[in-house]
Amino acid sequence: AQSVTQPDIHITVSEGASLELRCNYSYGATPYLFWYVQSPGQGLQLLLKYFSGDTLVQGIKGFEAEFKRSQSSFNLRKPSVHWSDAAEYFCAVGAPLTGANNLFFGTGTRLTVIP
């Protein structure tokens, strides 16, 4: 069965520093991969998604993610973090070959940005 692991529960970075949030998935074929962001008191918003093709995908708000099949990873990166990036980030996987019709979400990584 497919699953998603986000090993970091909480990360703190300084404003202007670079950011990398880790995501590992388990699935026997190429999955569909997503990163969502949840700002305080808000619902989730899609940052970016990967289906196929170029393994480096660009998203909104200056985020990017790289699919690495050999490592079963889809890490999220941002070169320079802004205070407004403080939020919770969820990696999610879709399993197109299973017939499932839902996404499986990781447990989330909470990002704190310090001045």
Add this chain to the structure above:
Amino acid sequence: DADVTQTPRNRITKTGKRIMLECSQTKGHDRMYWYRQDPGLGLRLIYYSFDVKDINKGEISDGYSVSRQAQAKFSLSLESAIPNQTALYFCATSDYGGALTGELFFGEGSRLTVL
């Protein structure tokens, strides 16, 4: 106005009470979902519906029921609430591509506390 609206946003109730969480959307999407979010567990799918005549159980449907009153409305009911149903509940919608290939659009969440 939000594209996906959930009511109530906050609710405190007692064990054994019947609770209904309502979701309405103006995105014109056929597909609607109910997720539950618990700290450290991420989001888990409760029920999903691909049209008004199609209701499907998700990962954690026990203790919940749903009703798709119209394309734009999808309600979640707890017939007899229990404390371990205390959580943040999200409604989401998607277009025909579904959760696998499309984007989920989330409401702002309904926080339910069962005493």
